Amino acid sequence: MDNTKSLSDEDKAKVQQPVTPIQTPPPECVNPKDIRLFRDPPWKLRLTIAGDRSYLMVRVVRAAPLSQPSRYICFLDEKNEVIWTVEDPSVLDADTRRILEEELDQRYMTAVIEVINSLRNEFGVSYWDVQTNRGNREFVVRNVSESAQWVSARRLLLIDVDGNRFEIPDIDVLDKRSFGLIDMVI
Amino acid sequence: MQPFIESLPPEVDAKLQSAKPSEEQVLIQVSADFSDDQAYGEKWLVATKLRVLVVPADGAVEEIPLDAIQDVKTEELVGGGCLVVERKSGAPVYLHYSSSLIPKFAEVAQGIGQLSKGKPLELPTEMERTRCDKCGRLLPEKDSKCVACIKKWHTLIRIQSYVNPYRVQLTLVVVITVIGVLINLLPPLITERIIDDVLIPLSNFNLLVWLVAGLLGAYLFSWLSEIGHTALSCWLGFRAAEDIRAKLYRCLQFLPIRFYDKHKVGALISRMTNDADRLEDFIAFEVPYVISNALLLVGIFCLLLYKNWVLTLYVLLPVPPIVLGGIFMWNRLTRFWRLWSARWGRFSSHLNESITGIRLVKAFAQEDRESTVFDRHNDALRQVNVSGNRAWFVFYTITNFLMSFGAFFVWYFGGKQVLGQEFKLGELTAFISFLWMLYQPLRWFGDSYNFMLRAFAGAERIFEVMDAPSEPFDNPNARNIPKIDGRITFKDVMFGYDPGKPVLRDINLAVEPGEMIGLVGKSGVGKSTMVNLICRFYDVTHGTLQVDNEDVRNVRIEDLRSQIGIVLQEPFLFNRTIAENIRYGNPEASFDEVMRAAIAAEAHDFIVAKPDGYDTMVGERGNKLSGGEGQRIAIARAILHNPKILILDEATSSLDTATEKKIQAAISKLIEGRTTFAIAHRLSTLRNANRLVVLDEGKIEEIGTHAELMGRKGLFYNLVKTQKETSAVMAVGGGKEDPGSE
Numbered sequence: 001m002d003n004t005k006s007l008s009d010e011d012k013a014k015v016q017q018p019v020t021p022i023q024t025p026p027p028e029c030v031n032p033k034d035i036r037l038f039r040d041p042p043w044k045l046r047l048t049i050a051g052d053r054s055y056l057m058v059r060v061v062r063a064a065p066l067s068q069p070s071r072y073i074c075f076l077d078e079k080n081e082v083i084w085t086v087e088d089p090s091v092l093d094a095d096t097r098r099i100l101e102e103e104l105d106q107r108y109m110t111a112v113i114e115v116i117n118s119l120r121n122e123f124g125v126s127y128w129d130v131q132t133n134r135g136n137r138e139f140v141v142r143n144v145s146e147s148a149q150w151v152s153a154r155r156l157l158l159i160d161v162d163g164n165r166f167e168i169p170d171i172d173v174l175d176k177r178s179f180g181l182i183d184m185v186i
Numbered sequence: 187m188q189p190f191i192e193s194l195p196p197e198v199d200a201k202l203q204s205a206k207p208s209e210e211q212v213l214i215q216v217s218a219d220f221s222d223d224q225a226y227g228e229k230w231l232v233a234t235k236l237r238v239l240v241v242p243a244d245g246a247v248e249e250i251p252l253d254a255i256q257d258v259k260t261e262e263l264v265g266g267g268c269l270v271v272e273r274k275s276g277a278p279v280y281l282h283y284s285s286s287l288i289p290k291f292a293e294v295a296q297g298i299g300q301l302s303k304g305k306p307l308e309l310p311t312e313m314e315r316t317r318c319d320k321c322g323r324l325l326p327e328k329d330s331k332c333v334a335c336i337k338k339w340h341t342l343i344r345i346q347s348y349v350n351p352y353r354v355q356l357t358l359v360v361v362i363t364v365i366g367v368l369i370n371l372l373p374p375l376i377t378e379r380i381i382d383d384v385l386i387p388l389s390n391f392n393l394l395v396w397l398v399a400g401l402l403g404a405y406l407f408s409w410l411s412e413i414g415h416t417a418l419s420c421w422l423g424f425r426a427a428e429d430i431r432a433k434l435y436r437c438l439q440f441l442p443i444r445f446y447d448k449h450k451v452g453a454l455i456s457r458m459t460n461d462a463d464r465l466e467d468f469i470a471f472e473v474p475y476v477i478s479n480a481l482l483l484v485g486i487f488c489l490l491l492y493k494n495w496v497l498t499l500y501v502l503l504p505v506p507p508i509v510l511g512g513i514f515m516w517n518r519l520t521r522f523w524r525l526w527s528a529r530w531g532r533f534s535s536h537l538n539e540s541i542t543g544i545r546l547v548k549a550f551a552q553e554d555r556e557s558t559v560f561d562r563h564n565d566a567l568r569q570v571n572v573s574g575n576r577a578w579f580v581f582y583t584i585t586n587f588l589m590s591f592g593a594f595f596v597w598y599f600g601g602k603q604v605l606g607q608e609f610k611l612g613e614l615t616a617f618i619s620f621l622w623m624l625y626q627p628l629r630w631f632g633d634s635y636n637f638m639l640r641a642f643a644g645a646e647r648i649f650e651v652m653d654a655p656s657e658p659f660d661n662p663n664a665r666n667i668p669k670i671d672g673r674i675t676f677k678d679v680m681f682g683y684d685p686g687k688p689v690l691r692d693i694n695l696a697v698e699p700g701e702m703i704g705l706v707g708k709s710g711v712g713k714s715t716m717v718n719l720i721c722r723f724y725d726v727t728h729g730t731l732q733v734d735n736e737d738v739r740n741v742r743i744e745d746l747r748s749q750i751g752i753v754l755q756e757p758f759l760f761n762r763t764i765a766e767n768i769r770y771g772n773p774e775a776s777f778d779e780v781m782r783a784a785i786a787a788e789a790h791d792f793i794v795a796k797p798d799g800y801d802t803m804v805g806e807r808g809n810k811l812s813g814g815e816g817q818r819i820a821i822a823r824a825i826l827h828n829p830k831i832l833i834l835d836e837a838t839s840s841l842d843t844a845t846e847k848k849i850q851a852a853i854s855k856l857i858e859g860r861t862t863f864a865i866a867h868r869l870s871t872l873r874n875a876n877r878l879v880v881l882d883e884g885k886i887e888e889i890g891t892h893a894e895l896m897g898r899k900g901l902f903y904n905l906v907k908t909q910k911e912t913s914a915v916m917a918v919g920g921g922k923e924d925p926g927s928e
Contacts (some may be wrong), residue, residue, distance in 0.1 A: 043277045106263070109220075109284065121524065132226075134224060134226045135225050140324040140325070164266070184525075
């Protein structure tokens with residue numbers, strides 16, 4: 001937004017003077033190549049920062065699972081404190097990346113809606129019967145037009161009454177009938 | 187049937203039978219709704235007193251002997267969860283399930299834990315229903331009414347039920363309407379006689395005079411009945427609408443806090459205003475005419491059939507396509523108006539938020555952006571309005587056009603009959619008059635169709651709020667405790683705002699009447715949650731919370747809450763006078779009592795210094811007062827309320843030291859003789875507490891006096907130490923906010 005439109009030139013010059021930005025501490029300097037995720041024993045996830053330290057119980061989470069699903073991945077220790085955040089996992093070594101993907105797949109149980117078999121909206125409650133990437137599922141959403149979350153202009157996240165998550169990555173890709181059904185309730 | 191013994195499909199049962207000795211009794215038998223960690227499907231978990239078996243739909247059965255189990259726990263994932271059975275050696279067994287089954291598996295995990303430790307199995311005997319018993323549909327809220335089954339009552343019947351209390355007036359409206367309809371049928375019959383008996387034979391002037399007089403009389407009575415009808419039906423309609431609004435407001439007042447956790451305030455207000463307005467218009471201006479127009483329709487139709495049934499059939503030709511079109515348009519238009527209501531809700535919600543937060547908007551110079559967001563909502567509203575009205579208008583004009591076809595048929599075929607002398611001219615003109623009269627209610631139905639659908643969409647949203655389960659105020663078995671002693675006991679209390687995500691665990695605490703308890707801990711450990719449970723804003727998930735040795739669920743909510751006083755960090759004051767705010771919990775209090783409460787709260791001095799003294803309006807949310815002033819009024823309010831149980835949730839944390847001292851003095855007067863729960867970040871302010879309860883991760887970590895806990899050098903000691911260090915740093919750094927503040 002342009003705050004300066006009603007200011008005189010002199011004032012503008014003042015406003016445009018360089019301001020020292022607020023210093024934020026840099027993230028902990030860890031060389032991504034030193035990070036290693038592994039499982040030992042096979043059901044325990046561990047993380048080692050080479051030449052530094054090792055964590056026995058680790059969890060992998062997305063910092064922003066909706067807007068940045070494949071970037072900004074955080075490693076948490078047993079106390080849920082962040083060990084380190086990797087902005088772009090592709091800098092990690094291949095094994096670590098594979099384990100990271102597996103862990104993320106397990107943690108996020110969101111289903112992707114592919115086809116809507118039926119959708120009824122009555123008394124502020126919508127009844128969905130859908131085909132997803134995880135199989136068929138029925139669910140109920142209260143006040144769908146108020147509670148549906150638009151992640152972006154065409155991407156939709158639905159959270160049902162129990163907290164299950166269903167995503168439509170692009171509503172334009174849906175078949176015509178499914179789109180028509182969605183269009184009528186949201 | 188026991189909720190934790192679910193029936194098995196035959197093939198799974200066969201697998202199970204071969205995996206365990208048949209005499210071994212099944213204690214837990216439940217299914218998960220994920221076949222592995224990725225796909226929906228079924229996977230069964232069976233527990234006996236010797237082993238746990240995991241039976242997949244396809245694949246081998248996995249067996250874990252109970253004595254090999256190290257621990258059983260549930261892990262929270264995003265959109266679901268996972269039951270983990272850890273073995274003393276070897277890989278754990280996992281069972282994934284969706285969020286819908288989190289409550290069930292939380293119980294199952296506890297159950298298997300009990301079995302593996304050799305304890306008796308204690309599982310709830312009932313689980314909440316997730317599907318409607320009648321129609322099998324998923325329920326929007328567990329154990330709630332099925333909205334789809336309620337719908338069979340139908341919206342119209344429910345709206346009508348609000349008119350029922352005014353049966354006498356309604357009957358009167360109907361009687362006047364019937365008379366009006368009958369009178370309205372007279373003029374065409376009279377004109378028929380004028381044409382056939384006077385104008386065509388060109389004689390009988392006397393009859394003409396009588397007939398014209400009759401015509402005049404008919405119009406006069408018709409006018410009178412119209413006046414009576416409108417006056418009465420307006421009265422009736424607005425009365426009914428007022429009742430609906432009152433009921434809705436009452437429902438909103440009595441809905442549990444949980445309901446407000448899920449709904450936006452703006453959207454709720456829109457139901458109260460907009461949706462109720464639509465319904466009001468419908469009841470006042472449409473419902474009465476439904477009756478009169480339906481009667482008129484039937485009356486005219488019978489007359490037409492009587493006059494000339496062949497011609498009547500021609501008139502009816504356009505009706506089937508109109509009816510079909512109407513049925514098709516019903517769903518389409520209803521959806522549009524539902525959408526309109528929902529968008530209006532969002533519009534109003536944004537409006538509410540941005541106006542309430544106007545200071546913040548301005549402080550960050552975001553007026554333009556807020557306006558853009560507003561424009562977007564506004565535009566969305568216009569779009570659905572345009573689409574809805576366009577659809578309706580097309581339907582309406584086509585209907586009108588089709589209906590006028592009837593008139594063409596009548597002129598053509600009726601004219602032919604007159605020429606063939608089968609039908610008299612007067613009869614034909616009367617017939618055509620009746621035909622136009624028939625179109626009038628038909629057209630009205632077309633017009634009001636749109637209003638009706640809009641009103642129905644609004645009514646649905648209103649009834650949705652009314653149908654939400656309210657707090658159990660009317661529990662007939664609840665005990666009256668008009669005078670509480672103030673003994674509070676937590677017994678094995680577990681609680682989570684969402685099932686399966688406990689915020690408080692294993693809370694055991696007995697508080698004696700008059701004791702002051704300080705609740706201490708980092709933010710988010712459950713201090714405020716404990717207080718919420720005492721007020722019964724929420725019910726415990728497990729265990730019991732007792733007041734005077736009675737389960738709080740068996741105490742009348744009114745009795746309980748009327749004896750609890752709360753002072754919050756940011757006191758909520760209503761936009762009324764200071765005196766009225768102090769009197770809020772005790773409206774009968776005399777001015778003398780109000781003043782004494784204010785004196786005790788150290789508020790009297792600043793109140794009387796104001797030009798209007800106790801009659802000063804405090805502004806919305808008390809914004810004309812300073813934080814400390816508002817706080818002291820809230821304390822005075824609590825003092826006057828004279829509760830047996832007092833809750834101070836960060837009551838002094840937002841104040842400067844001088845004001846805090848004054849308020850501390852006020853508070854120490856307030857807590858005398860009352861059971862008090864105080865939450866404070868400045869640990870030094872809790873020095874006077876009889877006992878301090880230190881919470882960590884939802885559990886009680888330490889209990890003791892200030893001195894005892896300091897001596898123990900445990901969690902509390904560390905908290906105090908950190909706070910001292912941070913305040914030293916803060917003093918150097920210019921006083922940033924307390925890092926742990928909630």
